[in-house]
Amino acid sequence: MNPIYLIARKETGELLLDIRGLLWLMAVTIVLSAFSLLLVGSTELSLLDNAQVVYDMTAIVTALGCLLALIVGVDTVAGERERGSLVPLLLTPAPRGTILMGKLSGVAIAWAVIYVLSLPYLWAVGSTGQNMGQGMLITALLGTPVVLMFGFLGISLGSRADSARTALLTGLVTLVLSASPVLLGPSLRQSAIGRMFDAVNPFSAAVNAYDAVIIDSQSIISQSTHFAIALAWLFACLWFARFSFGKITR
């Protein structure tokens, strides 16, 4: 049997069948549920425009996807190292590139699961308004490279750091920095530094494209600059993951 498939199946099993993986998914759905209930319970939020709600939800889904991909990415290398199962895996005849592909597939499946779980939430809050389908599509098209990028970054950090904790902390700081456009208001992002940061930040690229497509009803095709930024970071992190994983000696 193809080793990539075997490793991907193991990684998926740990997410979908292991208690720890299910707890992560539970945490993700609790956050989405809390936000949805807040929209219903808060008088102010319940009056938000439908497109604005869908935009907020897609940004949250992407942020959660990045967080889970980062955790899965770090855990798949550094976590395995600490559990003592990484060295036996590396000693198998399977080439490093094949093992890495299997682990990358695990990250991709984790994102696919989160995306599927988010669809009912998007439907629940956005089905009465405009651009819900476009919102789902742009999240799949642009959220995927951004989320996978963080998964690949997690694998890189897990390969290089001495411990899973160090790798996770470094990854989380990077994620918080990158996801700051969600936390900052539009006025702060209009400053020179904010605009420069937006121009190179893959997370900004994703949320700006969501804004343009969902709120301003622009076409997905017109978001090519945002796609280019996200894909550039994806390939850079893929290269970094391959390089770092190839250097593992213990």
Added chain:
Amino acid sequence: MKLTAFLVAAGLAILSPAALASPLSISLNPASTNPSSPQMGDNLKFQTVIQNNGTEAVDGLIAWISLVQVDKGKEQPVDLEDWSAHKAVTASSLASGGSIKTDWPMRLIQSGNYRVIVSAATRSGQELATSPFSDFTVRQKPVVESGRVLPIALGIPVLIGAGMVLQRRRRAHKQ
């Protein structure tokens, strides 16, 4: 004495508001396609004609739209980022007697009473040209339906929780 009075009168005439008035005039009208009673999520369009009534061309023209909420206790300027993708028009020059027609689309985000106005400035003009106000009211529309949200928000975590319990039982059964 008469000469002094004449000079004073001439000076006042030069400095009077009429002499400083902008050569631009702006008309502002809601589009005929606008809904008569708009609600949140609807699209409105306003149409302006900026006309140069002066004897000379004006250079570096920029016109922009402003929106203010005038509800009692909520008086505030509105950030147009999500209301309108079309915030300004520019023209390098507008000849004497020339005009620019512009449509200003707007998506209604929040309920309330609003006044919209279009202003224009030029590179060297001393006065700001403004249109008359156009008023409109946005009706409230609750966009998130609790009937849809509650089953999803409560059901999905419960399903995953049930999966965890099932998994734990299966594992215990194996041992």
